[in-house]
Amino acid sequence: MQVERASISIDIGFTLYRLGKDLPCIAFVSGVTDSDGGGYAVLRRVLEELKSKTLHGSILLVPQLNELNLAYRPCTYTSGSSIFCKLVDKLVELIPRECLVVEVRCRRGFVEHILIPSKVIEESLIRLVETIPIEYVVKDKSKGLAYELKKRGYNVATVILNCGKEFDHSEVDKGVEVVMDTLGNLGLLKKKKLNHVKHRYYEGYYVIRCSNRGIFIPSITNCTDIVAQTVVGALEESEVRSPVNGLVLYISRPKLCDIDEVVSVIAIEALGEGSIHQ
Template sequence: MLLERINISIDLGFTIFRLGKENPCIALISGITYDDGCGVATLRNVVDKLKSLTLRGSVIVVPHVNELDLDVENNRYSGSLFNLLIKRFSEVLPSNCLVIELRCASGFEPHIVIDKASTDNSVKNVLEAIPIKYIVMSNTSNTAKILRERGFNVITIVFGGGKEFSLDDVEQYVQVILDFLGNLNIIKRRVKQVQHEYLDRYHVIKCHSRGIFVPSIARGSEVSAKDLIGSLDGAEVTSPVDGVVLYVSSPRLCNIGDVICVIGAKSKGTP
């Protein structure tokens, strides 16, 4: 294993772990935002697991690319610095490396996100190796956009942790990554695959008034249009689409505009 420190200024940079050699090449990256604590912990544990294994190919890992917790979404200056970090990351990757971006969203069902324009066969082959059921076709993150513009294929995995997370969840996510590498035959491991279900887009349901929201379904449930999601101060909240519940809020005092449910919507005609 090679450990390398990449800096673009005195206090701005990231640590990169290089394991194995030659092809295929998979890069794993997390720590994009402050909420990606579970991703940082997952990839640090993955590095520890891989150090003692023989790899048939190469795995490049950056557990925490945004070490200074730059506000990449709301601050233009911080966002521009972060973009420099991602561009520098792309410069130290082999050109044939496929990038897996780990993001965390507290309370979400684990799922994969790919850009609707991702039709490359190499992306499809790698998708088949990821043992996570749901794949959402959606616009991906700015990180993925920058890397695609520089010629890299990118797949985003969303795990259900956040800046606070369960160690049991992290261990589960580590096993998902190891199963994925095993399915690609990069490490020796029993093949574990799942039947994927493609979802057309995210559909976000928000509170239309202030009140107490009480859910009536669980994360991972399949819903049809007009199915009950929960209640807001006694009034029914229903799903406007067919799909899968990727997130539903716990009972809460809800302000106008707060997200209470995210549904992975199915295309019309999808069973």
């Protein structure tokens, strides 16, 4: 195993662990935000487990890219790069373009799913997604780490785990299982039994927010398939409905809700199982 310290200044940088050699190659990256404590713990555990394994290719691990929790700003090179974008540039220097990349992120209370930073999905990206044993796949329009790596020519996907800055051991166990099964499906790690799933693809997120301050009470649960105008909860005396067909990825617990606070996230319009319609 090789350990590389990448720095952009005296006190800002990250550590990359390089295991195995040659192709195929995959990199796992976490710790982009302060909420990714569970992802950091997952990749640290994966690192320990891989030390004793025979690998058939290369695995790169960056458990904590953003060690100082620097604020993310979009990379606009016309006005100069943010510190975060300099970290991305340094990451690109260390990860070969032939490598697949999986970002591991935490979102507390969410159903596990995969985000793909594309409007049109290339076959090479489909092949990466098919190795990840998580059923739900959502097109992502945000401009985070995966978007920046996609611009630079990588095949990249983001795995969303139900965890946060604080996490349970069971949540870490689940994340480790996802990563290790992905490595087995790619052929980098020999496993007695492969774990493939049939994927369901969605067009994006629809976020439902509180229109006024009041008590929100949910009336549905995560992982529920819904049609447009389904009641997802009540805000004081008013029904809160979803305007779209899709899958409930997140529904808030009962709470005092502030204006514009998120109470539900819906994955919009399933496009099909096991295939992508472009």
